[in-house]
Amino acid sequence: MTARPGDFLYLVRTTVGQERNVMFIAEGRIEREGLPVKALVCIETLRGYVLAEADAPHYVEKAFANIKHVKGVSLRKISLSEVESFLVPKPAIEGIDVDDIVEITGGPFRGMKGRIVRV
Numbered sequence: 001m002t003a004r005p006g007d008f009l010y011l012v013r014t015t016v017g018q019e020r021n022v023m024f025i026a027e028g029r030i031e032r033e034g035l036p037v038k039a040l041v042c043i044e045t046l047r048g049y050v051l052a053e054a055d056a057p058h059y060v061e062k063a064f065a066n067i068k069h070v071k072g073v074s075l076r077k078i079s080l081s082e083v084e085s086f087l088v089p090k091p092a093i094e095g096i097d098v099d100d101i102v103e104i105t106g107g108p109f110r111g112m113k114g115r116i117v118r119v
Contacts, residue, residue, distance in 0.1 A: 009053055009083065010060045011074040016048040018069035023050050026063045035059050046086045051078075093119055 014022045019042045039053040052060045057075040100116045
């Protein structure tokens with residue numbers, strides 16, 4: 001999704017956990033009706049929302065109209081910089097270094113503390 005003149009991002013609010021289903025239904029409708037919606041994105045870290053890239057909000061509204069788990073369509077244009085932090089994957093072990101003390105939160109050693117030996 002590159003920002004081109006005339007293309008805007010719109011947020012579609014959905015039921016949490018149903019983002020992919022909503023996206024697939026809307027994708028089929030876009031193909032059937034030939035709507036000029038350029039991209040649909042379901043981001044794992046942005047639960048309950050689907051991003052749609054289109055020229056105008058009424059195309060997004062038409063694509064997502066009367067789909068069961070859609071709660072609403074944001075008609076406000078969203079810049080790419082607003083959602084860029086959600087698009088960049090974060091490392092799983094960010095902020096953990098050797099010799100840090102950590103607490104185990106699950107499993108048979110839950111509640112115990114340990115020292116990081118290697119990352």
